[in-house]
Amino acid sequence: MIGIWHAFAETPRWKLKLQVKVSKKAAYSVDIAMEPLPLSIRMENVTVEGNTVRGTGSAFWKPDEKAEAELKFEQSSFSGRLYIPLFGELQLQGKEGRGPFLSEALMEQIKPYRSGKVVQRTDEQIQAAVEELLSRMSIADKVGQMCQCMASNFSFGGAVATDPPEKLIAEGRAGSVLGAFDINRVFELQKIAVEQSPLGIPLLFNGDIIHGAQTIFPVPLAWSCSWDMEAIREACAIAAKEASASGLMYNHGPMIDITRDPRWGRVVEGAGEDPYLGSLIAKAQVEGFQGSSLLHEETMIACLKHFIGYGAAEGGRDYNTVDLSEGILRNVYLPPFQAGIEAGAGSVMNAFNIYQGVPVAASAELLKGLLRDELGFDGILISDYGAVDEIVQHGYAKDAKEAARLAVNASMDMEMVTRAFDSIPELLHEGKLTEAQLDEAVRRIVTYKYKTGLMDDPFRYIRPEKEREYHFSADHLQSSLELARKSIVLLKNDGVLPLARNAGKIALIGPFADSKDLLGPWQFSRYGHETVTLYEGLQAKGFTEDRLLYAAGCGVNSALEGGIKAAVEQAKQAELVVLALGEGSEMSGEAASRMSLELPAVQRELAEAVISAGKPVVLVLTSGRPLVLDWFERHANAIVETWFLGSQAGHAIADVLLGQYNPSGRLTMSFPAQTGQVPVYYNQFRTGRPQTAANASEKYISKYLDGPNEPLYPFGYGLSYTSFEYSGLSLDQNQIKPGETLRASVTVKNAGTQTGEETVQLYIQDVYGSIVRPVKELKGFAKAVLEAGESRQIVFEISSSDLAFWTPAGGYVTEPGDFRVMIGSNSRDVQTASFELIQP
Template sequence: MSDQTLHSLVEEMTLNEKIAQLMQLAAPFFEGSKEQGEITGPMAEMGVTKETVRNSGSVLGASGAKEVREIQEAHLKTNRLGIPLLIMADIVHGFQTIFPVPLAIGCSWDIKLAEKSAEIAAAEASVAGVHVTFAPMVDLVRDPRWGRVMESTGEDPYLNSEFARAFVRGFQGDDLTSDTSRVAACVKHFAAYGAGEGGRDYNTVDMSERQLREMYLPAYKAALDEGSEMVMTAFNTVDGIPASGNKRLMRGLLREEWGFDGVLISDWSAVKELIPHSVAVNEKEAAAKALTAGVDIEMMTLCYVNHLKELIENREVSEDLLDEAVLRILGLKKKLGLFENPHRGTDEQREQEVIMSEPHRAVARELAAKSCVLLKNENVLPLQSGQKVALIGPFAQNGDILGPWSWKGSREAAIQLYDGLKERLAPDRLSVSKGCSIETGTEEELQQALETAAHADIVVLALGENSDMSGEAGSRSDIRLPEIQHELLSALKKIGKPIVTVLFNGRPLDLRDVTEQSDAILEAWFPGTEGGHAVAELLLGKVNPSGRLSMSFPHSVGQVPVYYNCFNTGRPQGAPDAQERYVSQYLDVPNEALYPFGFGLSYTSFSYGEPVLSSNVLKPGEAIQLSITVANTGDRDGDETVQLYVRDMAGEVVRPLKELKAFEKVALVAGEKKEIIFTLKEEQLRYHHSDLTLASDPGAYTAYVGPCSSNVKEVTFSLVK
């Protein structure tokens, strides 16, 4: 189908048919859905007519080859022009084979494996009939109170950008038309959704444009540069205007400045929410503002369907804007090959072969192991041969390890930690006791746990959050573990046996008490379908931990936000001429994170030589190399993530204390050493100045290289123009 054919199709459509293309409804609204009978009440309440459904352009949340095929066939029989539906769903970190949550994937620092996880998710989703995934979420996050930090890859714009590119490549491949095992990506949430005040979901965002461009926009731009077909608007305000009605943000920056001509979709009900945001008095004004801003698809509200016709006929909104939106939607359908093959990729037989296949589970296991971060180890891990292990805690035998946005994942199919250890330990070496539930417990459960621990050599204590405690609408003001779990840990500590705490959670936690009372801490996050296997292999030393934090852990929620790439102040703590009290500091906790960005331990040790620059002077158009020798000085093979940071020592505006510019994950056998070489160019030193121009400053810079943001060696150079 040619572009001219698309234009002809739009000309043939009635006004109502064009408007309906802009509406997205959930699967139960459609004939052929297995849940159709459940929607009668909501359908009537919303005022959705059968005619509107027949003309609609896309479906939210349908999956399964049989169901999707029946929905599409029923739709094509009743749609006057035979325009196929787009099937969209939230395939965030796996379809049925569930990978670790994205924050955990960020901690792997493994870009290729992240891309592979998205490729597998696309393969499973596409064979089940899905065309578009609402992923990746690339929002930069600094506040662990926000539940959706689990859906981001962390606090750094460069690292987030690298993962954004990887996920888009994995989902979309090279050619969406010919490769029906891929799905279109939808980068979200544009823009700055991760900066909600107080870490509260859907809340106000207020920041300077320079901060927006420096920290929050790069990952969205990276995803679009990689070819993401869609963008989803954020729920929040940007500079006082909700994103879904923000013309300057959407048409000005996204479409005109960045040149994005793909499909822009609202988040769930976000167009209608312009009313409670107080920028629209009613649905009619909300519709006008959203379309004028450039929103092509309205998700799950009917402002467009109910009011665009009147707005256009009264010349309050140009029909040209409607036609542009329809053409973008039809263009995506064309790119996916839906006009020629409306059942693109859908295959019931292949569905059984592909979904949850052993090769997919193997990748999930590998990524889960690489995503876990060893935060503490007082020579108790890995577990030693012959030790009797007491596995205790609410996550000892718990399938709730998939995390939020694991829509099609099965907790029953997830490998629990007990299952993973039981496969690898003799029966007389492993005992298990619950100790307590996640938020409640009984005295009997506690006593059973203490008795189990007393007969063991070492305790593996599996603690954490249930999946509803993070994710969307999962904001928390107290980011400690529930009190009952602290009580269990304290009671076990009195037994006197070494304690290895394994954490299953979706956000950085306040771990002060856990750190004090544990001999080792392994942050497992929500590790996905193969989590029990992956964690067991780490605990037993079959796999050497290699994860490094992509988001800082605070000493206390009172520090939040705490992040590595912060600004200095005029009275920095530790300055040579600083007075003891009158500096920027807390009186009760350190300024720095408890566990900083880039941090993670291994079962081996690594040493770093001194960094060497090929030149101390960098000029535009040229490059200098920074080399450093890294050695595995332990007795185990291991992976080390070598991280390069730079600081502009005197900028036109204040610059961060450190900014990640490059990293390399290197595998070293015991005793091996390797020279790592990074290249630095002038372009990497550019930032947005006070007038928002992108440029670099001549003058002094410091380069830092090491295993994490707080443990680095430094060398200086100058930029000369």
């Protein structure tokens, strides 16, 4: 019975394919996934009698209701029953193996609908075609293009009172669809649009493809720690390849908000705290999703979100108030959006927050003035889920009708899911909006329907044959594994790592020791049951059951009867303990803010008990944000931050633990020493009374009474199994003029005993200026793979453009004055030299 099995089931609404994975380590486990819905269940209480397996488990969408299974296995088939809270009791008859794709029946059916005749048009030809279509559109047709509906009653937020999608689409009242997880559903709805709507305009199908479609990659905060733009670009290209095969062509990503407060759950979706690195990653993601041309059917429209300032929510509480100066907005939060727009992103999504007292969704200053007029963005501006309605909730509009007027005046093109835009005809009649405003919005939307080839071949993205080829393919899994390895950050190591392959018994303890909850939030894979656990990763490296002692010890947030006692017993029998702790994926992401950055109390209790056994302990941490690790820094022998690494997580972690991959990840968010420090970030201002080594004992300086100012682990930090030494920082000149270039060089030596990769980081400080400048800012980095004992000179070129910043008085300027160059292995440990920018 060990292995993967499949069965089909019918419900009044869905035809389901179920995959059942039966595993045995210390005990049996059963994981069940469903197609076409991205839902999975792990049976937690499994018993086996002969060839019959029984189990119960929780479904994440209804955690208070139990799923139940009773399955009887024969040589190559199985039968039984499965109760799922969403569907009730299903009777199953199944076979061994993954089985055919549910969409295979569509392969022949779709062929007559795909014309394959996509026209390569110039911008002028697209514009002419759009104008011709506009001339035939009624007001109702235009409003319909500006409205989006859900594919079903599945909701990403609050319930929306609206007509069924079939009715909206047939009547031409929706121009795009969100949340069509099923390629058959895409076909069904696109067919209605083309055959029944007044003008037959095809639909855009939107989805949140944040870090993978079916093959899941590390969460964006994790992959940012790779500092590897090409690997990130490839991950996004693969995600687009898989998603577009299922009919999706418009991504609600990437999220490029700068994030300084780890209490905010959405830090998991971004690239961390630095605007320079965040800009490079924004560019890489846009290029990955959109490829060289949106006319290629394996690409997706990239949507930059959330414009702007969403990452600065007060108290780290999602959807909360944001209060930013224009200087912080432009110097910190804007650069990734500038980079994404320059890379050609086809869409931008507004932020939920207010700016200067105005909800962003209604802010003509930000959306029309800054985004469109100043930055030159001419793509589709889409509201976030419910953001137009929320203009009323913010207290900035009387009702949904007034909210719609404000949003359209701010140049909003498309309302996501809610129906405030239904009031546009009335607003036109009252003279509060003009048809010209609608024409501008519809031009932008329909332009992208031409750019993606939809207007020529509405069914071109519906490719079930490519689903079978691409989804969870071996090549895509290998790419996920490689990026997962690069994303792991070694935070502490007293020499206990890497583990020897011939080491004795290892106790693998903790709620993440054999958990498949390693994909993280914002993923909709139907292959969650095949996620490689840490136990499976070590098992694949040759650790047999007698050498790999296992105990969960506790749940993520709950105690297990006798769990800690069993874990301590396993620890006592082992030479070393791998303690796998962390956050569940539901603890990160949207609407997952936390007051405390500590691990749940039950996990701390487990850790204290296990460490008291006196064996060396390696903490392997699964999380979607920086956590407070001060206690573990003092008590664990090694700490490995693995984040949520995706489909191949267990293999990647095992590779690092055993030294088959030398960890090279570097933090993109600072880890606070205590929660009370946050927000804590490297590029802060000095203040008028900065703390220094010389004045640390004085009272009237900027410091805490009960802890340090500095983070436990700073931005850019990360260890290796080798060591690197920096020496000889020099500048080729100590003065430059605008337009000239300065060369800064440093020698980096691998002083250890094995090959390793170092990320050499360049920071610059503007010592004084017309406004106060940060203590340092990342302006470049270089990745160097060095053999043991090898030295290499690393050279950076610094131009006057690297010194520019925004000021209230002068806009973007480069000011003469003194500068410091800092180069090192992280934002804290640097060598320093100085130069001057002089007037010509």
